[in-house]
Amino acid sequence: MENKGIVKKIEGKNLYIELFRDSSCAHCSGCGKSDKTVTDLYHYELNEDIKVNLGDLITFEINNKFILNLALLIYVSPVVLMVLSYIIAAKLGASEGQGIIVCFSTLIISFLGFYLFDKKTGSKMIKEEISIKEVIPSDEIKITSCGPKD
Template sequence: MESSGKVTSINGKKIKVMMFKESSCAHCSGCGEASKLTREIELEYNPHKQKIEIGDIVTFELADSKMLKIGFLVYVLPIIMMMVGFIISNMMGNRERESVLFSFGTLAVTFLLIHLYDRFVVKEKVNMDITKIEKDNKEFDIDSCEVKKD
């Protein structure tokens, strides 16, 4: 997955980037309702290899394999665990209604465990690699996160 944005600040080996609104993520609510158009993220870079200044446009990429792992963890694993919960409850001799309730309980516990895993076990957030750096020669409207055209 490739995205781009404008560098807003530099702090040592970390830069903050205000992301451009991409058509592929326009439907996603991952940025929250308050920041529907933009999202500021923090990226690491090597100042010895890459010369980045405030105002530069950077393109960064998340490896497809990492994206697939995240997608599996968030979307597929909970459904699998819900089905496993139903099957285990059914094998224990519970009625269908009890098995369904047990499967939803398993789903809730799975989401809780994913949340705890993300919060306490994953020490390092997903790193994105900076693939391209451009000097900003366009004016950028930070409110709408779009490049202004002359």
């Protein structure tokens, strides 16, 4: 998965980048924003030895396998845990109503666990998977009505 952005601020190894909305978001006006960039600056800590200047166009890449594994963890595992908790509750002699309460309690606990995990280490994990694929100097960027062109 790729995303592009323009370097707006540099502080040592810290880059602050204005990201472009991905194609599906840029064509939708559901949030009422007509511009093609994200309003908040994205912070990226430069670990590679890459020469970057203000105004340069940067292409980021994140491993697709990592994204799929993360999606599987977040969207599939709560459902599996719900079913398993219901089956275990039924085997332990719980009534149908009690099994449903245990089932949804497990769902709430799993989402709470994901929330706490994300707050503590999730963002760090994702940032480690993001790498700079390409840097186009600001003097080589051609601007069109739809945004920058490579």
